Every structure is written in structure tokens, then in C-alpha cells.
Amino acid sequence: KAGVTQTPRYLIKTRGQQVTLSCSPISGHRSVSWYQQTPGQGLQFLFEYFSETQRNKGNFPGRFSGRQFSNSRSEMNVSTLELGDSALYLCASSPRLAGVYNEQFFGPGTRLTVL
Amino acid sequence: GQSLEQPSEVTAVEGAIVQINCTYQTSGFYGLSWYQQHDGGAPTFLSYNALDGLEETGRFSSFLSRSDSYGYLLLQELQMKDSASYFCAVRSPGSARQLTFGSGTQLTVLP
Numbered sequence: 773k774a775g776v777t778q779t780p781r782y783l784i785k786t787r788g789q790q791v792t793l794s795c796s797p798i799s800g801h802r803s804v805s806w807y808q809q810t811p812g813q814g815l816q817f818l819f820e821y822f823s824e825t826q827r828n829k830g831n832f833p834g835r836f837s838g839r840q841f842s843n844s845r846s847e848m849n850v851s852t853l854e855l856g857d858s859a860l861y862l863c864a865s866s867p868r869l870a871g872v873y874n875e876q877f878f879g880p881g882t883r884l885t886v887l
Numbered sequence: 888g889q890s891l892e893q894p895s896e897v898t899a900v901e902g903a904i905v906q907i908n909c910t911y912q913t914s915g916f917y918g919l920s921w922y923q924q925h926d927g928g929a930p931t932f933l934s935y936n937a938l939d940g941l942e943e944t945g946r947f948s949s950f951l952s953r954s955d956s957y958g959y960l961l962l963q964e965l966q967m968k969d970s971a972s973y974f975c976a977v978r979s980p981g982s983a984r985q986l987t988f989g990s991g992t993q994l995t996v997l998p
Contacts, residue, residue, distance in 0.1 A: 776929075805985070815930070815974065815988040828985050862929065874920065876986065878929040 773798060776865050776879035784885045790851040793882045797844050797865030803827075804846040805876065806838060809860040818861075821846050822869050850884075858886045889913045891975055891989035898995045899965055907960045907992045909975035917978035919951050919958045920986070925971045933960065933973075962994070970996045 777796045785791050797804050806818040817830040821840035838848040844865075850857055860883050864876035891911045899905040909919065918937040922930040934942055936951035936958060948961040962969055972991040978984040 807988075814990045817985045817987065820985065830985065864930075874918070874935040875932040878922075878931065880929045 776863060776877055778861075778863055778879040778882050780882060781880065782883045782885075784887060785853050786887050787853055787855060789853050790849060791853060791884060792847055792849045793861055793863075793884075795846045795848075795863035795865075795879060797846070797863075798877055801865035801867050801877070802844055803866045803869050804840055804844065805864045805866075806846070806848050807862045807864065808832070809862055809881070810858075815862070818848065820869075827869065853886045855886050857884065859884060889977055889979055889987040891977060891987065893973075893975055893989045893992045895990065896993045896995070898997065900997045901965055901967060903965050904961065904963050905965060905994065907962075907973050907975075907994065909958045909960075909989055911956050911958070911975070911977050911989075913956075913977050913979070913987075915979070916953060916956075917984055919949070920976045921947075921949055921960045922974045922976065922988075923971050924974065924991070928971075930974065965996050967996050967998065970994060 779794045803822045805820040807815050809815045819829045819838050820827045824840045835851045840846045860881045862881045864878045866876050893909045920935045921933040923933050924930040934949040936949050941950045946963045951958045972993050974991045975989045976986045
């Protein structure tokens with residue numbers, strides 16, 4: 773079974789631009805969660821989607837948004853990029869809602885650099 | 888809210904045993920998980936403890952004491968490939984039970 777894939781792997785943007793990241797979960801997995809990883813803040817939860825609905829959201833500004841499609845693929849969007857948005861963005865999938873399933877399967881991440 | 892504390896760095900030699908501790912403060916507890924992440928790689932699930940005691944998976948074991956709000960990951964027969972960051976994580980209360988991660992422990996295994 774193929775793992776979680778994320779595209780693109782690397783991205784360079786400038787302040788004020790917007791960016792869209794994509795995540796394809798493991799086949800059959802219906803939950804997709806997004807995390808931001810930075811050296812200073814560690815791994816922080818952004819949001820979780822299940823059956824095309826946002827089920828939970830972390831403590832991030834409204835510039836961060838996402839969606840999930842009927843095939844469970846998910847995208848996250850960051851508008852009006854700031855320097856502090858430079859991070860590794862990880863998505864993770866699980867067969868059911870992340871809260872009722874012990875293990876999450878992470879993708880390799882998208883490294884976003886904001887100049 | 889939730890907070891977790893773990894050491895930032897641990898160093899050990901090949902073949903040794905190392906313990907990575909994690910203490911947590913949560914308003915509700917739904918289990919302690921451990922993840923491994925190599926430099927540039929994706930976090931991978933190692934273990935999950937919902938009840939007190941030791942869970943063993945090959946060279947890795949994880950322990951939980953709910954009364955002490957404490958857990959640890961034990962790595963035996965260390966190998967060079969075990970050099971990585973290790974994160975403990977707890978689930979928040981509520982229906983969503985999102986994962987909150989500790990800041991991670993960088994394990995360096997020396998030859």
C-alpha cells in the first residue's frame with residue numbers, strides 16, 4: 773500500500789503571497805490531519821478533516837484553511853504569507869477519526885520557505 | 888490545555904539502553920503515544936499506552952504511570968539508525984481528541 777504523499781516537497785514564496793499544499797492519504801483512510809513543524813514550536817496541530825468536513829481546528833489564524841475532497845485527498849491553504857509561516861507542513865492520515873485510532877501515518881511533509 | 892515535557896537531547900553509545908522520559912499535564916487523559924522522526928523524514932508511530940504498565944515491541948518498550956502523569960520510552964541494544972528525534976504525544980479531551988506533541992528529544996547514538 774502506498775504511503776501518504778504530499779506535494780510539493782519544497783516551496784519558496786515571498787511575504788504576502790498565498791500557497792496551497794496537497795496531501796493524498798493512504799488508500800482507504802478517511803481522516804487527514806495537518807501539522808506545522810518548526811524548530812521553536814515543535815509539531816503543532818492545524819486541523820483535521822474527515823468525510824470532507826473539518827472536525828477540529830488548532831490555534832492558528834484564519835489565514836490557514838483547508839478542505840477535503842470526496843476521495844479523501846486534502847489541501848491546505850495559507851494566505852498572506854508571513855516570514856513566521858516558514859515551516860515543515862506535515863499531513864497525517866488514519867482510517868478513522870484520529871481521536872479514535874491510535875496511530876497516525878505521516879507524509880514526508882512540504883518544506884515551505886517564506887522570503 | 889495540555890503540556891508535555893521531555894529532555895531536549897540524549898546521547899548514548901551503540902549497544903546501550905536509553906530511557907526517554909515524558910511528563911504531561913492534561914485536563915483529560917486518553918493515552919500516551921510515541922513517534923520517531925529521522926532528520927528530513929516523516930514521524931512514524933512507535934507505541935501507544937492507554938493503561939499503566941509496560942508495552943514491548945521488539946527493542947522498544949513504552950511505560951505509563953497515569954497516577955504520576957509520566958511515561959517513558961526505552962530503547963534497548965541501541966543501533967546507529969536509532970539516532971533520531973522522539974516525540975511523546977497525548978490526546979486532548981473532547982470529541983476530536985487531537986494530538987498534542989512534546990517538543991521532542993534528539994537521541995544521538997555514538998559508535
